[in-house]
Amino acid sequence: MNLLRKTWMMLVAVMISSCHTETLDIVSPDGDLKVTMEPAEENAYGEAAFSVDYKGGRILSQSQLGLETDTQKLVGNLKLKSVSAVKRVTDDYNMITGKRSHCVNEASERIYSFENEVGQTLEVTFRVYNDGLAFKYGINAVVDEENIIREHTTYTVPKGARRWMQQYDPGYEKFFPLSTDGKLTNRPEVDLWGYPALVEPQDSVFVLITEANIRRGHCGSLLYNGGQRDSYQVRLADKQSVGDGLWESPWRLLIIGDLSDVVESTLVTDVSDPSKVEDTEWINPGMVSWIYWAHNHGSKDYQIVKEYIDLATRMKWPYDLIDWEWDEMGNGGNLQDAVKYALEQGIKPLLWYNSSTSWLGPGPLYRLNKKEDREKEYKWLSDMGVAGIKVDFFTGDSVATMNYYMDLLEDAVKYKLMLNFHGATIPRGWQRTYPHLMSVEGVYGAEWYNNNSILTNRAAEHNATLPFTRNVVGPMDYTPGTFSDSQHPHITSHGHELALPVIFESALQHMPDRPSVYDNLPEAVKHLLSELPTAWDDTKLLAGYPGVEVVMARRKGDVWYIAGINGTNEPRTLRAPLAAISVSGKQMSLFKDGTDDRSFAIEENIPLSDEETGLEIKCLPRGGFVAVIR
Known part of the structure; x- marks a missing residue:
């Protein structure tokens, strides 16, 4: 009888939980991305958490929510007090700089209000976009003195998932080595990681973790995985205090999808405050x-x-x-x-x-x-x-x-x-x-050829990782285009170096080499560099995988610049599908690796037609190319 009663009670609990969870979900406008909110009373761990599904598959499970201050403990056993109706939010704005001049994104938004045992309230605002999710905390604080915040957000990634993460450094000048266990091969004691952090929880599904919209009075944050290697807790980089009244955190961001979704995303600026500058002609x-x-x-x-x-x-x-x-x-x-x-x-x-x-x-x-x-x-x-x-x-x-x-x-x-x-x-x-x-x-950029020899042998792989990590979140002053050697040599090809000012986005693109080096480049290469844009109307990832290769297309006006690099030490053919680019009746100029890594092979005025399905470019080890279609 007791066994039957327990079984019946468990069945009722599951039915209620299932029904309740259904009402708590928030789904992206295209239906591919779903966040399931899990209050403490419905969570086996007894804590407020959320899980994320992408195209029907679970990619993140039991990621913890919560804040704690000196006077409020809003973590762990939080009960759900209320849930707002789903609201549609649209971001539509123009950018002077960046990967896209006109940015449009749409999200489903809900506000979840949690309550602790003494009636203190934590509000969590979730937005679910087609290319990721954003959430932020809000609390009402009434204090007479400094009240320090500690955040308990913890992202739980699948065990064995591939990840490209940078050891935390205040200047963000480290590599993004591939790992499957949350450790650095040569430094297993490292447990602090900087943004952005890229994870592949399932084959060809990626999550880029970062934050956005730091306002006055905020500090930045980082990730800590010292306890469990597959759980990354948000740690504030400084004592974050809150005074009287409403306090809101920065947005915590997860950019989600295939690699093109991640690379092309403008989610970091979508959730940030609009421009405070009226006159921008200068x-x-x-x-x-x-x-x-x-x-x-x-x-x-x-x-x-x-x-x-x-x-x-x-x-x-x-x-x-x-x-x-x-x-x-x-x-x-x-x-x-x-x-x-x-x-x-x-x-x-x-x-x-x-x-x-x-x-x-x-x-x-x-x-x-x-x-x-x-x-x-x-x-x-x-x-x-x-x-x-x-x-x-x-x-x-x-x-x-x-x-x-x-x-x-x-x-x-x-x-x-x-x-x-x-x-x-x-x-x-x-x-x-x-x-x-x-x-x-x-970023760990070309400046480091001046400082030590580490970049020489790692530059190609590093360069082929940055478009999927650091450069996703905003402009990156890598100082590309080093055709000669500084204090330490580079072994990337001229084709690879010429591709970097296209692949790496920076509104001021600093060209670092000697005047004599640029003067001695082929005339066609000098012409390309003299007219190269540094801010773009559109950006598309055509092919790539972190550390292996990348082929990027960027448009300015009606001209497309396509650039690719080989991140490996072996010859490689880079393939760039052109279906997303209208090429019929246009002409292409192609700059690729020559007979050796310090020369170019250049073809100009190549006619293109509707039958063009894509490019296939043979690259040297650590090689690359640029194609201009106009």
């Missing part, structure tokens, strides 16, 4: 000549600075960056002379600054930290004719640093200065809110 993406890579201390020397201004003139690039130590410039001229010379050539100068918060080595120092000093410096730059600044050496993801980024951006609007952050955190949507944020380093 914000202009473009190519930049850059002195540092070949001449570490070159900005001290007026004559070398002039050489890079002249390079920009010959290459028809709009900008030249005068890097660190310009305040010590000599050998025939000073900074004012260099800026005047650039403007006379029709080149807009950009200047480097030390943020003066981390490494206090090269100068100028302490010119931007205080508002009154910053406004004075910005006015001086604007009056001289400087178009923008690169600010370097920040101190990670703390609240103070995030506020400092926003101080720099907001005060720059009045003086019409574009900004580029180096030694900095990754983009989290500010490229929409502050459209004069042109680029961010936050």
Whole structure:
């Protein structure tokens, strides 16, 4: 009798749970993505959690929700108090920079209100898009003193799932090695990971984990998997305090789908605050000549600075960056002379600054930290004719640093200065809110050929991983296009290097090599680099897999630029289907690997027709190509 009663009770509980869960689900507009909310009373672990299904298959299970403060414990045994009706949310906006000029996305939104044992409430807002999901926390805090937040969000990925994750580093300058157990092969003790993190929970289904819409008073976060290697808890990078009234977290993001869904997604900017800048005529993406890579201390020397201004003139690039130590410039001229010379050539100068918060080595120092000093410096730059600044050496993801980024951006609007952050955190949507944020380093880039020999043998695989990880979330100042060698050699081919300024998105694309190297490139290659856009109307991933290969198509106006790279040490044929691109009646110019890795094979004015189904390009080891269709 007891057994029958238990069986009957379990059956009723399952029926109620199934019915209840059905009402709690939230589904993407196209029906492919579903989030199932699991309150503590319906969860075997006794905690509020959610699971994610994609095209009918479970890809993430029992991912925990919750926040805790000094005065509120909103984690674990939370009961569901209420659920809002499903609301349709549409994001429709234009971008000056980035992978797409007109961004449109649509989501289903629900707000889940949870309550703890003493009646304190946690609201979780979920949006489910066709290309992923976003959620954020909201709490009402009434406190008389600092109240510290600790987040308990935990993403649980399937055991053995492939993942490409970067060991957490405040400058986000590490590799994204492939792992299946949540550990680094050479450093198994590492348990802190930075965004974005790419996971393949099922064959050909991917999840990119990141965050967006950091506002004033927020810190950034990272991922921790020290307890269980397949569970990644969100850890705040700093003491995050909340005062009286409503507090909201940044959006936690999971971009989901096949690799093209991930790479082409604009979810990071979709959920970020709209532009705060009304007049944007002064914000202009473009190519930049850059002195540092070949001449570490070159900005001290007026004559070398002039050489890079002249390079920009010959290459028809709009900008030249005068890097660190310009305040010590000599050998025939000073900074004012260099800026005047650039403007006379029709080149807009950009200047480097030390943020003066981390490494206090090269100068100028302490010119931007205080508002009154910053406004004075910005006015001086604007009056001289400087178009923008690169600010370097920040101190990670703390609240103070995030506020400092926003101080720099907001005060720059009045003086019409574009900004580029180096030694900095990754983009989290500010490229929409502050459209004069042109680029961010936050990547292990070509600059590292100057520092040690590690990049030489890993660059090809690394370059073929970045389009699926770091560059998905926003502009990436990798400084591509190194055709010669710096302090340490590169073994990627010329075709590979030429492909990188197309594959890597950055509104200011810094070209780092020596003037003599660009001067000696084939005329057709110089012409391509002289007209290459740095912001795009559309982006499509045509083929690829992390660390192996990538073929990317980007459109500006009615011209398509297709670029591919081989991330392996063996010859490889890259295939680019053209079904998504209208090519009939157009012509193609093709730049690919030559007979060796330091030469090109170039074909121009190749007619295309409706019968063209795709490209097949044979690449050298670590090779690549660029095709221009117009």
